Amino acid sequence: MEYSFDEDQRAFREHIRRWTEERLTPRAQELDETSEFARDLFKELSDLGYLGVKYPEEYGGAGIAERNIYHTILCDELARGSMGFAATVAMHSSAASHMLFAEGTEEQKQKYLVPALKGDMVCAFAITEPQAGSDAAALRTRAERVDDGWVINGSKIFTSNGINADFITVVAKVEGGKGAKSMALFLVDTKTPGFSVGRQIEKFTTHCSDTAELFFEDMRLPLDCRLGGEDSDFKSAFRMLTVDRIITAAIALGNGWAAYEAALKYAHEREQFGQAIFDFQAVQFKLVDMLATYEQAHLYTYHTAAMADRGEDVTKEAAIAKIVAGDGCNEICQKALNIFGGYGLTMEYPVQRYLRDSYFPLIGGGTSDIMRLIAARKLGI
Ligand SMILES: Cc1cc2nc3c(=O)[nH]c(=O)nc-3n(C[C@H](O)[C@H](O)[C@H](O)COP(=O)(O)OP(=O)(O)OC[C@H]3O[C@@H](n4cnc5c(N)ncnc54)[C@H](O)[C@@H]3O)c2cc1C
Known part of the structure; x- marks a missing residue:
């Protein structure tokens, strides 16, 4: 379906x-x-x-x-x-x-x-800092207003595309306001003096998506680099991050399907006890469970994307899409690895990559439990 x-x-x-x-x-x-x-x-x-x-x-x-x-x-x-x-x-x-x-x-x-x-x-987007992950409001990168613009000091971690980025939208704290008003978005050209890239973070997942540490030392930016202007708050950026959760669900889906398809093919090819392992009901049940998980996640994710296109509020739905697709596709990959037996643990088959990569959507863009918190806030009566 x-x-x-x-x-x-x-x-x-x-x-x-x-x-x-x-x-x-x-x-x-x-x-x-x-x-x-x-x-x-x-x-x-x-x-x-x-x-x-x-x-x-x-x-x-x-x-x-x-x-x-x-x-x-x-x-x-x-x-x-x-x-x-x-x-x-x-x-x-x-x-x-x-x-x-x-x-x-x-x-x-x-x-x-x-x-x-x-x-x-x-380009890249940088909000996360070493001590401010789920609690994004705890970020310490500061933007100070000076006569002709802004001076930014601080650092970021886990910035996807940070190594290769030509420009980055960076979130920093500004003087004055509280909550969303105390955070602002800055457009940073990576050639700006004071900007530097630290180490490329090695990880076991999504290898070809680089993940970087960034530093800003007395980095001066022109006035108009504060996106949205002087009085902007971070609310509209939060709305964009909400919709982006659908995209994290989407990449989980694609990876989950690849794992399902590979496991189905392998189950038909691999023989034990004189028959294809697909003929064992235990293997069939796993494959059916994988497909059921996939189809639910697929329908929910696309349904949420359609809601977003209609301009509806998807705060709860995008968070749930990320949970069902992220957690669901991670489970699909675990079952796929199991169907491959010992070969699943070798580097000969991509199923190990599918499983390694399936952890990225569980964390990137906010952890599954933070998604549960966001959805729960919408359940109030
Ligand atoms: C591969 C990768 C790419 C990324 N790309 C980017 C990027 O491009 N830009 C960017 O800005 N960030 C990026 N991130 C950062 C990502 O968004 C954060 O890692 C994520 O939000 C979690 O923050 P943290 O790692 O500090 O974990 P923490 O916030 O320290 O969480 C640790 C654990 O505590 C739990 N926890 C924390 N608070 C609560 C709570 N209130 N209730 C219940 N449980 C809680 C979490 O669910 C988690 O299980 C990326 C991360 C990874 C791994």
Whole structure:
């Protein structure tokens, strides 16, 4: 069972699926081994117009009304080939560029958003700090207003695309306001003096999506680098981060499907006790449970993307989508590994990568328990 895509959405899905099968899947293992950012594939995608699927034509985007459905299809399909690559594209084409699109000046959009959608620039979004993860409001990076602009001091951790980024939307504390009013978004060109990238964080998951530490030391920015202007608060950025949870669910989905498909194929090929292991009811039950989990997550995620396209509040639904797709696809990958027996633990089959990568959506964009907290707040009577 699947979401009822219309004809154009199906055609788009077929196209990106074919591209993924022909161009990305054959490179997935190599990208995982080398932890390489596949800039050539990134550029190919942008030449096909995919990086701009969420944006208006005037900035080089596709100008599609159902932008969240299309963006979800894109990230879901890419993750079938490589979740690491899909995560790079997802971060680039959602939070980082979306905040610039929503809050940037026309000049900033021409200078940064247009090249980003062309694949000539890479972008990142940085809120997390060493002591401020789930508790984002505890961040310590400070932006001080000076005569001609802003001076930023502080650091960030776990910034996806941080190593390769040309510009980053950075969240910092500002003097004055409380809560969302005390946080502001800044557009940081990574060539700005005072900006530096620390180490690339090694991790067991999504190898080809780089994760960086960033430092800001007396980094001076012009006045208009505060996105949304002097009186902006962080509320609209929070709304964008809400919608982005659908995209994290999407990459979980694609990876979960890849694991299910690989396990189904293997179950038919592998023989024990004179028969395909698929013929053992215990294996069939696992596969049915995997499919049931997948289909629920798929329907819920696309349903939430459609709600977002209708302009509805998806705070609860996007958090739940991230839980059902993130936790669900992690379970699918665990069962897939089990079906592969000892071979699942070797590097010969990609199922170990699917399982390793399936941990990323459980944490990135907020942990599953934080998603439960967000959804719970909406259950009040
Ligand atoms: C691969 C990767 C990529 C990432 N990319 C980015 C990025 O591009 N930009 C960015 O800004 N950040 C990014 N992050 C950071 C990510 O959003 C944080 O790691 C995440 O929000 C959790 O924060 P933390 O790691 O500090 O964990 P903590 O907040 O320390 O949480 C540790 C544990 O405590 C639990 N916990 C914390 N608070 C509560 C609570 N109130 N109630 C119940 N349980 C709680 C958590 O659920 C978790 O189980 C990335 C992280 C990873 C691993």
